[in-house]
Amino acid sequence: MVYNRFLGYVNVIRFSVTRERCLEPSNTHTHTHTLRPATAVSLTAAPSRHGMDEPHSSRQGLVLGNGPGGGAHMHGLFTDAETGQVTYCLELTDSCLAVQRITFTPSSPERLDLRDCAGSRAYLGESDRSAYLCAYFYPYRYRWMASSPVRRRDERRFRLELNADDDNDDAQANLREAERWARAIRGNSARCAGHASGVLFSEGLRSCGVMVLVNPQSGWGQATALYNSHIQRMLTEADIPHTLVITERQNHAREMVRNADLTQWDALVILSGDGLLFEVVNGLMDRPDWEKAIQTPVGILPGGSGNALAASVHHYTRKPQVWGEDLLVSCGFVLCKGLTSKLDLISVHLSSGVRLFSFLSIAWGFVADVDIESEQFRLIGPFRFIVGTLVRLASLRTYRGKLAFLPATDNLETDVSQAQQTHNNRASNKSSEHNPSEHKRLVDHLLVPLDQPVPQSWTVVEEQEFVLVVAMFQSYLGEDWLVAPSAFTDDGVIHLFYMTAGISRPTLLRLFRAMQSGTHMECGCPHLVYRRARALRLEPETRPGIITVDGEQVEYGPLQAQAHRGVARLITG
Numbered sequence: 001m002v003y004n005r006f007l008g009y010v011n012v013i014r015f016s017v018t019r020e021r022c023l024e025p026s027n028t029h030t031h032t033h034t035l036r037p038a039t040a041v042s043l044t045a046a047p048s049r050h051g052m053d054e055p056h057s058s059r060q061g062l063v064l065g066n067g068p069g070g071g072a073h074m075h076g077l078f079t080d081a082e083t084g085q086v087t088y089c090l091e092l093t094d095s096c097l098a099v100q101r102i103t104f105t106p107s108s109p110e111r112l113d114l115r116d117c118a119g120s121r122a123y124l125g126e127s128d129r130s131a132y133l134c135a136y137f138y139p140y141r142y143r144w145m146a147s148s149p150v151r152r153r154d155e156r157r158f159r160l161e162l163n164a165d166d167d168n169d170d171a172q173a174n175l176r177e178a179e180r181w182a183r184a185i186r187g188n189s190a191r192c193a194g195h196a197s198g199v200l201f202s203e204g205l206r207s208c209g210v211m212v213l214v215n216p217q218s219g220w221g222q223a224t225a226l227y228n229s230h231i232q233r234m235l236t237e238a239d240i241p242h243t244l245v246i247t248e249r250q251n252h253a254r255e256m257v258r259n260a261d262l263t264q265w266d267a268l269v270i271l272s273g274d275g276l277l278f279e280v281v282n283g284l285m286d287r288p289d290w291e292k293a294i295q296t297p298v299g300i301l302p303g304g305s306g307n308a309l310a311a312s313v314h315h316y317t318r319k320p321q322v323w324g325e326d327l328l329v330s331c332g333f334v335l336c337k338g339l340t341s342k343l344d345l346i347s348v349h350l351s352s353g354v355r356l357f358s359f360l361s362i363a364w365g366f367v368a369d370v371d372i373e374s375e376q377f378r379l380i381g382p383f384r385f386i387v388g389t390l391v392r393l394a395s396l397r398t399y400r401g402k403l404a405f406l407p408a409t410d411n412l413e414t415d416v417s418q419a420q421q422t423h424n425n426r427a428s429n430k431s432s433e434h435n436p437s438e439h440k441r442l443v444d445h446l447l448v449p450l451d452q453p454v455p456q457s458w459t460v461v462e463e464q465e466f467v468l469v470v471a472m473f474q475s476y477l478g479e480d481w482l483v484a485p486s487a488f489t490d491d492g493v494i495h496l497f498y499m500t501a502g503i504s505r506p507t508l509l510r511l512f513r514a515m516q517s518g519t520h521m522e523c524g525c526p527h528l529v530y531r532r533a534r535a536l537r538l539e540p541e542t543r544p545g546i547i548t549v550d551g552e553q554v555e556y557g558p559l560q561a562q563a564h565r566g567v568a569r570l571i572t573g
């Protein structure tokens, strides 16, 4: 684990050394506004967006019509942006931008995959009448010393000079032609992304675009710097207008989202740890119009120390594991492409009557202790979990309590009809009981009140002495912990792991190492159990203790939870 993390950080260091060219003078504008109650807000107004031009021919760029996938098919001659001496033939198809050098030593065409394209734009030169075409690609490339490829920025710039006469009209004609190419590249790459199942959140963008919420305290306090170094540029390249909101305190994001005019926003994106998204999700669910509000797509960019959802989003792209800034670039690219999927929410009831909505995990025992106790090592960022794990291993303890769950069959419909049965029985038994939250909200069909025994269809775990209990709703528990490899955003399943007492320290360490690659269940350890569930109940008896929901500490005591399939929307690849 330490070795791989070390490699991850070598990558980060190299990233900053080998970063590619910066953006040239931009025709986009960045404004700074004051938006209450955020401390600082900057609005990036992206270039105007238009539909694609009708196909037409011109002297330089020739539209040959629509490709088989419905995208524009174009040919054109451009020169290199720096000297204008090297001529390139560009061909745009449904799936790629082919670039072929035709002066000096002609080259074979280089095909740039439009699935890797974040955006494209055109602008007028400052000191000449040429127009420039830029396309921003983020292909997977191997880096020195790295065992797997990572997304790396590859900016392509070309100069277009159609007309020899030196007047303003010709400059505008050049610009129009370059813009036509930029729109066609954007259109074809959006079509490529749309071929996958899913919905583009960026379809029909609204006035304010995307709200990017940054917690300046998350992780080792680097989130604002990550916005400045990567995300602002990526969103500008992708032509996504956005507003930066820097949170001032705990629950700031929750309050803001609870009261926001959501008709103004296309998506709420969190550049932070999972804790800030937990606030946002619960802020959406607090609203009287929660049913509509929770349909607002949410996105995650890793800026915390755990970054479990960000690691899961990357995992769902089926690319090799990445860390640190490589993970940020991967998630940033996913955001630029704008595909959304449904996201399960897990309704969690605490003994005090508080109800929370979780998208990630519930933890008790070893994992929860490490998460909260390692807060004191926050300054060392993600390494805090390694230090916390070693400290807790040294003082390994067990936790007494009861665990029960409703097993998930492969057939969700069966589970749902069973749930309906439970709910009907419960309604007839307790018709006089009034729970106001359930009249307005998602109904937890599977749960009976915490002071009653679990329904007969539930499995009660015989063991009562645990080392840990973790319920996973996504694949990763942290950037390094692939705990539930088969989990998916909207599988409607609680992936329940528990470890019973009696496990030795070396075996535990071996399991944690295997968790890095998601192979811990292959170790055949009899103390580690995995079950798929639709609902669970946990009644801790050891006191004091720690329970976390999505990495946030909640009140300690009995709790129960039920999965609700696909009620929210997540920006995923």
Ligand SMILES: Nc1ncnc2c1ncn2[C@@H]1O[C@H](COP(=O)(O)OP(=O)(O)OP(=O)(O)O)[C@@H](O)[C@H]1O
Binding pocket: 215, 216, 217, 218, 219, 220, 247, 248, 249, 250, 251, 252, 272, 273, 274, 275, 276, 277, 279, 303, 304, 305, 306, 307, 308, 551, 552
């Ligand atoms: N400006 C702020 N100052 C202090 N706390 C904040 C601020 N903004 C948000 N918070 C709170 O900080 C807590 C932790 O945030 P978050 O999870 O995003 O970061 P993290 O703990 O570093 O990341 P991770 O969960 O990945 O370890 C959340 O409970 C959130 O409410």
